[in-house]
């Protein structure tokens with residue numbers, strides 16, 4: 001008998017053991033280059049139908065033990081994200097894999113912006129599903145995060161407008177099928193923006209915790225952020241690019257050049273609470289990956305935080321630092337923000353789930369120096385080596 005492909009965790013198919021046959025086809029996940037996964041098939045031929053039935057029974061039993069695999073998914077497709085290929089990508093590349101893995105999916109093609117967010121907030125019957133999948137880019141993922149987090153807080157009576165509210169974690173996982181312009185969140189979590197790879201990660205039940213940062217203005221809740229919170233240059237690029245959505249992904253280049261030429265700067269004061277020692281450093285070159293020891297360490301330090309005495313809390317307040325100045329960009333990166341254009345990202349060593357954000361301050365400087373800083377995004381590990389850039 002041929003050896004079975006790798007471990008049972010990589011097998012895809014469940015079997016209908018009612019159909020007697022001597023041939024046993026099996027689909028499994030194969031890792032290829034650059035973080036990409038593919039689905040391969042292999043057929044085993046048995047000496048008798050009875051033996052084949054035995055194999056099928058054992059395989060079914062083994063697969064049913066993998067309880068982290070989803071069986072029912074709620075899928076939202078943004079038909080207008082990126083190059084407007086969301087529907088085609090889902091139907092041609094993802095749906096056949098879900099069918100093969102016996103995953104049932106309820107699909108909603110969004111009709112307008114915030115359709116998915118509002119549906120999740122109020123209407124969706126979440127008890128029916130093991131996870132939510134978004135087919136689109138970072139904006140679409142953000143909609144799903146807002147919908148799910150808000151719904152969870154409402155269901156648990158938590159007031160998310162309070163900056164100090166202790167949010168209840170969502171019970172459903174979110175899968176991303178990349179079909180946007182930058183797909184930075186997919187790239188930063190999976191290592192590639194390939195729809196088939198993402199579908200296979202969803203099928204085998206992989207999961208990766210992520211920090212969610214809430215943004216408030218006084219008592220008013222503004223939004224959640226999971227990747228880059230940008231004030232100044234990046235905020236201006238995004239605002240301008242939204243007006244040029246009809247241009248597709250090229251809008252980021254055009255808005256980037258326009259904002260760069262305007263060379264605006266902003267004067268202000270930034271206050272922040274430095275992380276405790278041992279929680280990683282934005283320049284320590286430790287890349288966050290699945291099972292990252294720094295993100296795991298965070299859980300124990302957070303547990304400790306809940307037990308902080310009043311004095312310890314007070315001294316925490318004393319630890320706040322303040323920087324005043326003129327800035328071209330004030331960025332808070334909760335993840336590396338890697339994407340195909342910037343393979344290492346704006347903050348290559350940012351951690352996905354360590355409970356901290358990397359604060360990157362770009363002081364007012366000449367156009368040439370700022371251009372040199374931007375160039376680093378495309379090829380350098382150390383994004384902050386220049387004197388006008390401070391990182392903490």
Ligand SMILES: Nc1ncnc2c1ncn2[C@@H]1O[C@H](COP(=O)(O)OP(=O)(O)OP(=O)(O)O)[C@@H](O)[C@H]1O
Pocket residue numbers: 077078079080081082083109110111112113114115135136137138139140141143179180181182183184
């Ligand atoms: N049916 C729709 N019509 C118009 N806009 C929509 C629709 N569905 C979702 N949207 C909005 O489209 C915006 C952009 O979508 P998405 O993130 O999928 O693509 P993108 O902006 O091209 O990619 P990226 O965010 O990775 O750059 C989202 O903010 C979302 O709110």
